[in-house]
Amino acid sequence: MTTDIQSNLEAKNGAYAAEFTKGHLPLPPGKEYLVVTCMDARIDTAAAFGIDLGDAHVIRNAGGSSRDALRSILISEQLLGTQEIVLIKHTGCGMLTFTNEDAHALVQKNLGPAAAAEIATLDFLPFPELDQAVRDDVLFLQKQNTIPESIAVSGWVYSVETGRVRRVV
Numbered sequence: 479m480t481t482d483i484q485s486n487l488e489a490k491n492g493a494y495a496a497e498f499t500k501g502h503l504p505l506p507p508g509k510e511y512l513v514v515t516c517m518d519a520r521i522d523t524a525a526a527f528g529i530d531l532g533d534a535h536v537i538r539n540a541g542g543s544s545r546d547a548l549r550s551i552l553i554s555e556q557l558l559g560t561q562e563i564v565l566i567k568h569t570g571c572g573m574l575t576f577t578n579e580d581a582h583a584l585v586q587k588n589l590g591p592a593a594a595a596e597i598a599t600l601d602f603l604p605f606p607e608l609d610q611a612v613r614d615d616v617l618f619l620q621k622q623n624t625i626p627e628s629i630a631v632s633g634w635v636y637s638v639e640t641g642r643v644r645r646v647v
């Protein structure tokens with residue numbers, strides 16, 4: 479069975495690959511930086527943040543969490559040479575809309591006690607205030623012994639309403 483999603487992938491990729499000319503790019507990001515941002519479907523990271531193919535690592539997760547991204551950040555820096563971190567959260571983020579208690583209760587209700595027990599200690603990393611969450615995440619990164627002071631870290635908010643970024647820290 480092939481779903482519509484799978485059919486779309488095959489069709490659009492066929493067209494993409496037919497025009498593809500960037501097979502020569504090296505593994506390490508050419509501009510030696512990484513972006514941490516949210517998985518939100520409304521963020522076109524390449525177009526909105528000026529990232530050409532091969533320029534940067536883009537690490538995406540729910541909320542653009544630096545804690546959640548730490549494993550990938552360390553691989554990016556230690557194995558692949560990135561020297562700068564750009565953290566970008568966004569307006570209208572789903573992480574502003576619930577608490578850890580809400581999420582755990584939802585899992586319990588929808589999936590039952592075994593599922594709830596399995597993730598009993600999981601922090602969903604929601605945040606109640608956007609700019610503060612950006613500052614907290616930047617501070618978290620700056621405090622890590624695994625991230626040297628030579629690594630520049632900045633924090634931003636992207637507006638899904640206007641397409642603009644605004645620097646927070």
Ligand SMILES: [Zn+2]
Nearest residue numbers: 516518571572
């Ligand atoms: Zn989000």
